Amino acid sequence: MQQMFNTPLYLQIREQIFDALRSGRWATNDPLPSETKLASEFDVSQGTIRKAIDDLVAQNILYRHQGRGTFIRRHDEQQSLFRFFNLARADGTKPVPESMNLHCKTRKGLKHECAALQRPTGERLIEILRLRRLDGQPVILETILVSQQLFPDLNKRDLPNTLYELYGDEYNVYITRAEEQIKSILPDATMQHHLEIGKTTPLIEIQRIAYDLHNQPVEIRISQCVTGDFVYACSLN
Amino acid sequence: MQQMFNTPLYLQIREQIFDALRSGRWATNDPLPSETKLASEFDVSQGTIRKAIDDLVAQNILYRHQGRGTFIRRHDEQQSLFRFFNLARADGTKPVPESMNLHCKTRKGLKHECAALQRPTGERLIEILRLRRLDGQPVILETILVSQQLFPDLNKRDLPNTLYELYGDEYNVYITRAEEQIKSILPDATMQHHLEIGKTTPLIEIQRIAYDLHNQPVEIRISQCVTGDFVYACSLN
DNA sequence: CAGTGGTCTAGACCACGTA
DNA sequence: ACGTGGTCTAGACCACTGC
Numbered sequence: 001m002q003q004m005f006n007t008p009l010y011l012q013i014r015e016q017i018f019d020a021l022r023s024g025r026w027a028t029n030d031p032l033p034s035e036t037k038l039a040s041e042f043d044v045s046q047g048t049i050r051k052a053i054d055d056l057v058a059q060n061i062l063y064r065h066q067g068r069g070t071f072i073r074r075h076d077e078q079q080s081l082f083r084f085f086n087l088a089r090a091d092g093t094k095p096v097p098e099s100m101n102l103h104c105k106t107r108k109g110l111k112h113e114c115a116a117l118q119r120p121t122g123e124r125l126i127e128i129l130r131l132r133r134l135d136g137q138p139v140i141l142e143t144i145l146v147s148q149q150l151f152p153d154l155n156k157r158d159l160p161n162t163l164y165e166l167y168g169d170e171y172n173v174y175i176t177r178a179e180e181q182i183k184s185i186l187p188d189a190t191m192q193h194h195l196e197i198g199k200t201t202p203l204i205e206i207q208r209i210a211y212d213l214h215n216q217p218v219e220i221r222i223s224q225c226v227t228g229d230f231v232y233a234c235s236l237n
Numbered sequence: 238m239q240q241m242f243n244t245p246l247y248l249q250i251r252e253q254i255f256d257a258l259r260s261g262r263w264a265t266n267d268p269l270p271s272e273t274k275l276a277s278e279f280d281v282s283q284g285t286i287r288k289a290i291d292d293l294v295a296q297n298i299l300y301r302h303q304g305r306g307t308f309i310r311r312h313d314e315q316q317s318l319f320r321f322f323n324l325a326r327a328d329g330t331k332p333v334p335e336s337m338n339l340h341c342k343t344r345k346g347l348k349h350e351c352a353a354l355q356r357p358t359g360e361r362l363i364e365i366l367r368l369r370r371l372d373g374q375p376v377i378l379e380t381i382l383v384s385q386q387l388f389p390d391l392n393k394r395d396l397p398n399t400l401y402e403l404y405g406d407e408y409n410v411y412i413t414r415a416e417e418q419i420k421s422i423l424p425d426a427t428m429q430h431h432l433e434i435g436k437t438t439p440l441i442e443i444q445r446i447a448y449d450l451h452n453q454p455v456e457i458r459i460s461q462c463v464t465g466d467f468v469y470a471c472s473l474n
Numbered sequence: 475c476a477g478t479g480g481t482c483t484a485g486a487c488c489a490c491g492t493a
Numbered sequence: 494a495c496g497t498g499g500t501c502t503a504g505a506c507c508a509c510t511g512c
Contacts, residue, residue: 202423480508481508492496
């Protein structure tokens with residue numbers, strides 16, 4: 001096959017592989033077909049397949065393991081606990097977060113919430129409130145909002161510490177990236193109570209929107225965090 | 238040339254190119270020698286040079302421009318204003334920051350400051366205090382600390398809005414990455430005065446350590462920011 | 475041992491920028 | 494028209510994994 005149209009071949013292949021991934025064509029735990037097999041299937045050279053996969057690896061959608069194969073990146077317990085978790089001790093090490101669910105209910109979504117999730121206005125959302133402890137201290141109060149349509153019966157399940165793993169395993173929704181916005185706030189009565197702080201202890205509030213493979217917003221997560229022993233850590237390049 | 242020893246050729250080449258960059262072998266504004274020239278110089282194929290440069294581009298040390306050549310990434314006015322600037326409006330757009338210098342002096346570094354900069358304890362540091370305005374409002378109070386040894390007479394200069402450009406142009410110190418830690422604080426009297434806020438307005442405090450090409454810490458920067466109309470924005474992958 | 479990804483080559487042609 | 498980076502190929506060999 002030759003490069004036709006104006007978009008490079010490897011980008012076309014990348015999109016085709018990406019579509020195949022989303023359609024569930026390959027089992028989540030098995031390796032993808034080898035580069036040479038994909039090359040003959042798509043009728044391009046192995047180097048072109050390689051470049052396409054390079055991109056998907058860079059996007060953290062696939063990963064390679066020499067000698068074993070190429071695999072779909074999953075949110076499993078270990079990574080999921082840390083990959084999207086930016087709170088660290090002052091020395092840069094990361095604590096293991098525990099979580100306790102405070103409530104889980106359904107309610108009508110507010111206008112701006114539905115808009116952020118790109119769902120019809122007024123759709124029912126599932127709201128989860130939980131408290132997270134780091135090194136035993138209550139540090140984070142977290143409100144999670146998802147569409148009930150996309151996650152039927154999520155509210156009737158046992159909710160694990162790592163929700164993104166559950167989203168993937170049970171609902172075929174794979175979180176690949178997220179955007180966070182941080183501001184500073186003072187605690188209301190609920191926060192004071194659960195986080196065991198006074199009304200003059202300032203908090204950071206992190207608003208996250210998490211996106212799936214299709215780049216669709218899937219979850220809103222608002223975390224109020226006490227930043228005494230812990231800080232929000234971020235790298236710039 | 239063949240792959241010898243156990244490290245891949247392209248990594249060896251990458252390090253050699255990197256060394257050449259640091260030694261100032263190529264002018265900062267001219268393109269590097271073309272891939273084919275580098276290939277014959279290092280006696281490897283063009284594809285291997287390409288892979289080496291790919292890495293340096295991914296690290297944001299070089300950039301390519303098709304048809305023109307490969308260049309050293311500089312902190313120039315435009316990018317520098319935004320590249321390491323994570324405050325955004327709630328809708329995600331970025332304001333143009335202005336800055337006003339409040340003072341610039343030298344003083345003996347505290348123990349933890351010298352340690353963070355990997356300089357001898359008690360060395361003299363240059364301290365710059367400035368106020369930044371976004372959309373006309375005073376939003377950020379910023380304290381900058383660098384070694385006087387590394388930046389002689391910096392305190393006697395006119396300080397531009399984009400310091401990293403000055404570091405590169407005048408001191409051959411190129412900032413390539415930074416680490417930030419964020420926590421929430423209440424303002425002291427100085428902050429209240431300059432940021433025009435009351436004592437109950439919570440702020441976020443960003444502590445940044447910026448690193449140069451050698452991966453040496455070069456600058457400490459502590460910013461206190463009002464997060465009313467602006468938020469700290471960050472992407473997770 | 476066979477099969478996977480990882481490296482490396484040599485050479486072709488394309489797309490862009492400059493003069 | 495020419496030189497640059499960008500894409501693509503076909504084929505070689507290496508390094509790791511699992512049987």
